[in-house]
Amino acid sequence: MCDALVWSFDAIRDISWLEAMKSIASVAMAIIAFFALKNWQRQDKAKRNAEFLDSLIEAAHVYIVEIDKPIALFEMTKIGMESYAPLNESGEDADTAIKGAIAYIQKNGEREAKRLLEMLQAAQPSMIKLRSLAAKGQVFKFKDYAKCQNAIAMLTWNYEKIEAFAAVVGSSTWNWENPEVMKSLKGVMAIDGNEVRSSVQENNVALLEFTRDTYERIYG
Known part of the structure; x- marks a missing residue:
């Protein structure tokens, strides 16, 4: 029994405690490095998410400022059409408005469309750029990103509305007796300037609310 105890104590003395401590330290450093890497990855992801949101808001702001000019001219052109409506004719208001629009287009359409x-x-x-960012943003998998996409789709749809309006207004030589031509004219005449402005404002607010909520989730 005594011999066994002596042997055990000798074996313990033979252990290199320095090597053991080095091994423990290596494991500890590996654990620290692992958690540091995970923390860095989280911070890097947050940084990239925030940078994208910054780019998105900036692009939306630039677009809204630039689209305001064609919206204003569109509104003035609609007023011009209304001013050409004959005042001394009886009949439906819609028919009178159409006659005024045609008269205005024939005289001023090409210039205003240009x-x-x-x-x-x-x-x-x-x-x-705004549409491109909306598509790119899908890779970040933000919560409720569909709200952002819908807001941008509506913002840029107003561009297409005015573009369609310009195409019809610029076609002064169209045959206005043609049913399809008349359908196109009535379609663009139905575009309302107040609705366009309200749409821009409402969807800008929706976009800002999305980015605010997303920022809070990133840094909250």
Whole structure:
């Protein structure tokens, strides 16, 4: 029994405690490095998410500023159409409005359409960038990202509305007796300037609310 105890104590003395401590330290360093890496990855992800949101808000702001000019000209053109409506004719208001629109287009349409299209062309890069960012944002898998996509889709749809309006207004030589031509004219005449402005404002607010909520989830 005594011999066994002596042997055990000798074996313990033979252990290299320095090597054991080195091994423990290596394991500890590996654990620390692992958690440091995970923390860095979380911080890097948060940084990339925030940078994307910053780019999105900036792009939306630029687009909204630039689309305001064609919206204003669109509104003025609609007023011009209304001013050409004959005052001394009886009949439905819609028919009178159409006659005024045709008269205005025949006299001023090409000039106003050119101005509208030039303004739209100036706003086109910001519109394309905003749509591109909306598509890119899907890779981040943000919560409720559909709200952001819908807001941007509506914001840029107003660009397309005014573009369609300009196309019809610029076609002064169309046959206005043609049913399809008349359908196109009535379609663009139905576009309301107040509704366009309300749409821009409401969807800008929706976009800002989405980014605010997402920022809170990132840093909250």
